[in-house]
Amino acid sequence: MKTFSTLSVGSHMQRAAHLTHRAAKPIVALAVLTLAAILPTSPFVSAAQAAEASAVAANARPEVVVRGEYLARAGDCIACHTAPRGKTFAGGLAMETPFGTLYSPNITPDSKYGIGKWTADQFYAMMHTGKSPDGKLIYPAMPIAQYTKVTRQDSDAIFAYLKSVPAVHQANRKHDMRFPFNQRELLIGWRTLYFSEGEFQPNTKRSAEWNRGAYLVEGLGHCTMCHTKINMLGGSSKDEQFAGGLIPVQNWYAPSLTSDKDGGLGDWSTKDIVDLLQAGISDRGAVYGPMAEVTYHSLQYMTDDDAKAMAVYLKTLPDNDPGRKAGPPAKVEPAVAANGKRIYMAKCSACHGDNGEGKQQHYPPLAGNQSIEMDSAVNPIRIVLNGGFSPGTRRNPEPYGMPPFAQELSDADAAAVVTYIRTAWGNHGQPVTAAQVNELRKAPQR
Ligand code: HEC
Ligand code: HEC
Ligand code: HEC
Secondary structure: OOOOOOOOOOHHHHHHHHHHHOOOOHHHHHHHHHHHOOOOOOOOOOHHHHHHHHHOOHHHOOHHHHHHHHHHHHHOHHHHHEOOOOOOOOEOOEEEEOOEEEEOOOOOOOOOOOOOOOOHHHHHHHHHHOEOOOOOEOOOOOOHHHHOOOOHHHHHHHHHHHHHOOOOOOOOOOOEEOOOOOOHHHHHHHHHHHOOOOOOOOOOOOOHHHHHHHHHHHHHOOHHHOOOOOOOOOOOOHHHOOOOEEEOOOOEEEOOOOOOOOOOOOOOOHHHHHHHHHHOEEOOEEOOOHHHHHHHHOHHHOOHHHHHHHHHHHOOOOOOOOOOOOOOOOOOOHHHHHHHHHHHHHHOHHHHOOOOOOEOOOEOOOOOOHHHHOOOOHHHHHHHHHOEEOOOOOOOOOOOEEOOOOOOOOHHHHHHHHHHHHHHHHOOOOOOOHHHHHHHHOOOOO
16 A cells, blocks of 8 residues: 655645735635645545445445445545544544644544434535534535535435444544634635535436536535635636636645646547546546545546546536647747756656657656646646655556656756656647746645
């Protein structure tokens, strides 16, 4: 089991905090919590641990429990509600935000610390309205804005599954939020702006497959929590959903999932999308950073039908940002281009190919790979500095790794090689500077 970690906090958190200082009212600033807090900094929970829950009475489980387990995976509950090396669903995962730290609660059936005393009605009310049985408003670090779309039937199945996992008698850690963000009443402001309660409503003009995909992507999958541009108020308008955005605190860029041919999925086939979601690697690229965790805990378990439905839905998202691409590649200073190419041929081409063609299903191609060409250069810089592993999945159990180059390459050299891969082979990215590289070195590693 590899210890795959997402990187976070530090200077980036301060930047997120800085961003919110400009928002006049704490009510509004609190909205940033949706994005800032969503990303736990846990390494992947071990496969054995993930299997722990499913091992319980695997032979004699009622159908509703089995279905509930599948839906809980689609919702990725385990990722946030399990601490590193902690017991499954016992909570305690620290979620750093610019306003302090939230600790995910215990959602095992323990009657004192967990949800043992909850009824299915109360559980559905929580998922649907974002309010606890005791009436308290829930922080949007729990994806309530998305889970409100979950149907009553699916909510009941998830509840039945959670009631079937081993109870863990472990107290919840109190949140450690600074004043005034520790005042839950402030969430009324966020809710007014960004929460609209309501189950998913099928679009009768679309196929059953499309609707299934939309339900999973918009609801349980909570993809928009990351793949959405956030405005200065820490919220996002509807038409910016899926348009991609920088994830505060963690400082990874979640690309557009629209049909935008530059940064989106416009050029991807349905099969490319399905492969990426289920296997973690496709002919278009591999998952890394926070997306690797999503694949590891959640998407690899989706059935072929559901993964395809999600892809079918994603392929219909309209182009939000038409006509960005085209034209000749950006101009790069000849000395930088030559240095970048030299480094690439010496350190990268063995895996990614002399012309960035990659080795399919092992080493992702870099030519024509939009996650490298995107306006934001955060991802390619970080992967060059930090290296990465795509997650081990059922379809790709032994992924290949990429070594980190932070030690080996100076800021200028790393900038040169990233500039090279962003502009060579017809790629349409812009050059990056040594200062940009230097800034991202500060992202703390675990
Ligand atoms: C992105 C992280 C994240 C994910 C994914 C997530 N949760 Fe949560 N959840 C939280 C946090 C943080 C809280 C605490 C919120 C608060 O105190 O207001 C929470 C709270 C809860 C609570 C307790 C609410 C209460 O009234 O005290 C339950 C139950 C719960 N989550 C169930 C789930 C289920 C079921 C799933 C999967 C379908 C899930 N969560 C997925 C982060 C997450
Ligand atoms: C030992 C083989 C190896 C070497 C050497 C290597 N890489 Fe990688 N690279 C990989 C693998 C494997 C991945 C997928 C990693 C993941 O998914 O976390 C990857 C991913 C990437 C990505 C992200 C691609 C995507 O799918 O979006 C970029 C960018 C990248 N490498 C650039 C480079 C550069 C630049 C160098 C040289 C400085 C380099 N790599 C050297 C194996 C390698
Ligand atoms: C925790 C944040 C997070 C969540 C939740 C999330 N993603 Fe991602 N996703 C990312 C990041 C960051 C990247 C960029 C790294 C990479 O390509 O792996 C990414 C990359 C992708 C890519 C590759 C895009 C490209 O142009 O290379 C696809 C497709 C994708 N996500 C689909 C989804 C879908 C579908 C969901 C919901 C089921 C989802 N993501 C949920 C953070 C997230």
